[in-house]
Amino acid sequence: MTLEQYLEEEERIAEKRKHQSHLEGIGWKNAVAAQELKPGQHIIYNYGSKSLIVSVETKSTKSVIVTTLDERGNQYSRRYRLTSLVAVDELN
Known part of the structure; x- marks a missing residue:
């Protein structure tokens, strides 16, 4: 692989990951703001x-304040910046 090919591949990956979030234990997942x-x-x-x-x-x-219900039935409220990427199951 030439340097030019390597740089093109890195640029392609960076563009793809603009809409992804890296989660520990499972890797890159599609995300929305x-x-x-x-x-x-x-x-x-x-x-x-x-x-x-x-x-x-x-x-x-x-x-925004997002109120969620976890797998155990506990309810939580979390504050997110509008532009924060959040991994959503429907996209993965």
Whole structure:
């Protein structure tokens, strides 16, 4: 492989990963910006745990509050910046 081929391949991978998030234990997964999350979707976390999105509320001009229900039935609220990439099960 020549240097030019190597650089082209690196550029292709970087472009692909603009819309992916790396999760520990499972690798690269397709992701969406937090502002695009919708109730009913499943968020994937490190090592493959998942939670169901119950609600998404705008907190400010820069963030949203996402309320989720985990596999054990516990409810959590998390704040995400609008542009944060979040791995979603429906895309993977």
